[in-house]
Every structure is written in structure tokens, then in C-alpha cells.
Amino acid sequence: xxxxxxxxxxxxxxxxxxxxxxxxxxxxxxxxxxxxxxxxxxxxxxxxxxxxxxxxxxxxxxxxxxxxxxxxxxxxxxxxxxxxxxxxxxxxxxxxxxxxxxxxxxxxxxxxxxxxxxxxxxxxxxxxxxxxxxxxxxxxxxxxxxxxxxxxxxxxxxxxxxxxxxxxxxxxxxxxxxxxxxxxxxxxxxxxxxxxxxxxxxxxxxxxxxx
Numbered sequence: 516x517x518x519x520x521x522x523x524x525x526x527x528x529x530x531x532x533x534x535x536x537x538x539x540x541x542x543x544x545x546x547x548x549x550x551x552x553x554x555x556x557x558x559x560x561x562x563x564x565x566x567x568x569x570x571x572x573x574x575x576x577x578x579x580x581x582x583x584x585x586x587x588x589x590x591x592x593x594x595x596x597x598x599x600x601x602x603x604x605x606x607x608x609x610x611x612x613x614x615x616x617x618x619x620x621x622x623x624x625x626x627x628x629x630x631x632x633x634x635x636x637x638x639x640x641x642x643x644x645x646x647x648x649x650x651x652x653x654x655x656x657x658x659x660x661x662x663x664x665x666x667x668x669x670x671x672x673x674x675x676x677x678x679x680x681x682x683x684x685x686x687x688x689x690x691x692x693x694x695x696x697x698x699x700x701x702x703x704x705x706x707x708x709x710x711x712x713x714x715x716x717x718x719x720x721x722x723x724x725x726x
Contacts, residue, residue, distance in 0.1 A: 528723075533584070596618075604703070611636075613625075
């Protein structure tokens with residue numbers, strides 16, 4: 516397993532406290548999680564680990580990602596927050612991925628998956644964002660979506676409508692996410708919405724990690 520330890524790349528962001536009686540060496544598990552979230556399909560991740568002498572199934576790697584339960588770290592104090600949403604498909608059904616990003620650091624602050632997009636769900640998202648980060652003095656950047664603006668008004672949070680500039684930070688992240696998921700046609704198949712949301716939150720944690 517010394518070969519695994521020599522592989523480059525920061526993986527300190529991966530918390531393996533969930534490991535109990537897992538027989539796989541932790542460096543291999545961390546590599547598997549990182550590789551699958553960052554760039555490789557489950558099949559290609561299996562092949563990568565196999566080249567390193569670690570024989571594990573697609574399901575095993577999938578379970579590592581789910582059990583790790585990784586999310587963006589809390590406790591940020593952004594000056595601005597880009598707020599947006601995009602469509603994610605799960606088993607041919609349309610879901611909405613809400614995301615809040617810090618334009619300055621380019622980090623994702625919070626992500627959630629909802630079956631639809633409404634003012635009430637936006638309020639739930641904002642409440643969770645408030646619980647995780649100090650956002651009371653932040654300025655939110657949104658597009659022309661009325662439900663986003665209404666939810667921010669009800670929450671007493673400052674915002675401005677902006678279609679370009681710093682608000683593009685979250686759109687660039689969405690493009691990277693969709694590039695990553697192109698290996699499964701921008702669609703999660705044969706999974707529950709919570710499973711897909713867990714993967715998306717792990718992606719957010721990977722995106723925020725130092726390179």
C-alpha cells in the first residue's frame with residue numbers, strides 16, 4: 516500500500532470517522548472517494564484502485580461516499596453570496612439544486628436538492644444557510660427569479676439583481692458540476708433523491724478543498 520500513500524493530491528478534507536470494520540486501507544478509501552467525486556465514474560474508480568492492488572466493487576465505492584456524509588464546512592462570513600438554482604435529473608424526474616457560493620473565495624457555502632422550486636423552499640434553504648454561516652451582513656446576488664427575491668425580502672436579507680459579474684461564480688460551479696456528471700448524462704439513475712443530494716454535497720466539499 517506504499518504506492519497509494521505516494522499518490523499526490525490533498526485528501527485531508529475526507530473524514531473517515533465512519534470506518535468501522537472496513538478492510539480497505541484508509542488511503543485507498545480516500546483516493547476512491549476523491550477520484551469518484553472529482554472526475555471518475557464508479558467503474559473507472561474501480562479500475563484505478565485495481566491498478567493499485569485494491570479490489571473493490573462499484574457498490575463499495577458508492578457506499579464510501581454515502582457513509583462519509585461530507586458537506587461544505589460551516590462558519591464562513593462572506594461579504595457577498597451568489598444564490599442560484601439549476602436542474603438535476605434523477606431517474607428521469609426533474610429536481611432543483613439550490614446553491615449558495617462566495618464569489619470572492621469561489622467556495623460553495625450550502626447546497627440542497629428539492630423536488631420543485633418555490634418561495635417556501637427558498638426560505639428553508641436560506642434558514643439552513645443562516646444556521647451554517649454568518650450571512651446577516653452579506654449582500655446576496657440573484658438573477659430575476661421572483662421566488663428568490665421574495666424569500667430574501669421575507670428573511671430581511673439584502674440583495675441585488677445581477678446577471679453578470681460576481682454572480683457568475685455560482686454559474687461557473689454549476690458548469691463544472693454538469694461537466695463532472697456528464698459521465699452519467701447529467702442524470703442520477705437508480706438512486707433515491709437523498710443519495711443524489713449526498714453526492715452533490717460531497718462534490719461541494721471536494722470543490723472547496725485546496726488543490
